[in-house]
Amino acid sequence: MRWVVVVVVGAVLGAGCSGPPEGARPKVFRGEVSSAIYEPIASRNVDAEPLTPGEVFPKDLVSFGAAQMKRGVPVVSGNCAxxxxxSAPLAGCSQVVRAVFSEDGVSGQFAIFNxxxxxxxxxxxxxxxxxxxxxxxxxQPAVDGGSAxxxxxxxxxxVSWVAPVGDERPDLTEPLLALDSVSQFVQGRLLAAE
Structure with missing residues (x-):
């Protein structure tokens, strides 16, 4: 009996040493690197003002088409990790600002890394x-899959990420577009830098 306890504890501890488990991620992913349009804010040296929740999330509700995503409480952190x-290259990241958004059958998260x-x-x-x-x-509800x-x-x-909650399988196109509209505040930063 004692041998079984030692084996179980050893197996649990060994599993914990292998690093963080893979987490939730979208099934549909679209990524883009910066274009020349954003050259005026290509460096934090020329755009040094920290992000604030009021700047990133001026509205409690974002919408596109029939989708209306309601925002939860924003979180600002200097610990991007x-x-x-x-494994993500976060050296030099000064802050991350994010919030949960929700609609019937859909959970979303918007995050911005500085x-x-x-x-x-x-x-x-x-x-x-x-x-x-x-x-x-x-x-945020436990979600996996969805679109980002x-x-x-x-x-x-x-980062704009939406996923279905529970067994529902809604069309995620409009919720994703609604959530991605939050990023429009960056245009103000761009215009101020030009």
């Missing part, structure tokens, strides 16, 4: 494409 599972420059932002997009991704936020759009916009990386 706490928002990501897997990277050092557009090269670092592009590397993070590629990491999300190859295996790392956002952690499910506290208060991840874009480098100058030195920022914006």
């Amino acid at each position: 706490e928002a990501v599972w897997g 990277m050092a420059d557009s090269a670092a932002a592009g590397l993070l997009v590629k990491a999300f494409e190859k295996g790392a991704f956002l952690k499910v936020m506290p208060g 759009q991840v874009r480098a916009l100058g030195h920022f990386v914006v």
